[in-house]
Amino acid sequence: MMRKIIVLAIFSTAFFVTSCKESKTESNVEGVQISDSTKEGSFDVDGKTYSGKVSTQYFGSNKATDNFSVLCQQDEPFTLLQATFANEKDASFPNLKPKGESYKVSEGEFELSLSVSDSQKEFVSNEKSGGTIKVSGNEMTISNMKLFDADGKEKTVSATIKF
Numbered sequence: 001m002m003r004k005i006i007v008l009a010i011f012s013t014a015f016f017v018t019s020c021k022e023s024k025t026e027s028n029v030e031g032v033q034i035s036d037s038t039k040e041g042s043f044d045v046d047g048k049t050y051s052g053k054v055s056t057q058y059f060g061s062n063k064a065t066d067n068f069s070v071l072c073q074q075d076e077p078f079t080l081l082q083a084t085f086a087n088e089k090d091a092s093f094p095n096l097k098p099k100g101e102s103y104k105v106s107e108g109e110f111e112l113s114l115s116v117s118d119s120q121k122e123f124v125s126n127e128k129s130g131g132t133i134k135v136s137g138n139e140m141t142i143s144n145m146k147l148f149d150a151d152g153k154e155k156t157v158s159a160t161i162k163f
Contacts, residue, residue, distance in 0.1 A: 044158045141159070
């Protein structure tokens with residue numbers, strides 16, 4: 001029995017490594033398709049600029065209907081800005097409403113979240129966020145969007161990120 005488990009683990013690892021090497025534009029981790037973009041972007045948090053790699057994600061196997069995200073991540077110090085939409089088409093709709101903290105975003109909604117190295121808590125958009133978020137073509141613009149952590153602390157985010 002133990003031998004079968006070890007053999008299965010080796011084959012699974014080999015399959016995973018082989019499939020990752022073959023895919024140069026996307027990696028698929030448990031239903032999340034992540035682009036391997038080489039684009040760089042930047043965003044401002046309370047007047048401080050962060051820069052990093054831009055990528056996109058699809059949460060599921062159907063790009064037309066599954067949640068779509070644009071991410072910009074700086075590695076040092078770690079800072080991640082992520083906008084999630086119902087799907088890629090819905091991202092360009094005007095007047096999207098903030099969903100708040102949620103992993104599932106419905107049509108007409110968005111979620112904007114920020115993780116920063118100097119805080120243990122994530123900052124997210126909610127009904128008090130104000131500001132705007134717009135997607136046109138492959139560019140996302142965020143203007144003066146307030147994000148809040150669980151304690152009510154806020155950070156203001158602005159960005160223009162090409163993806």
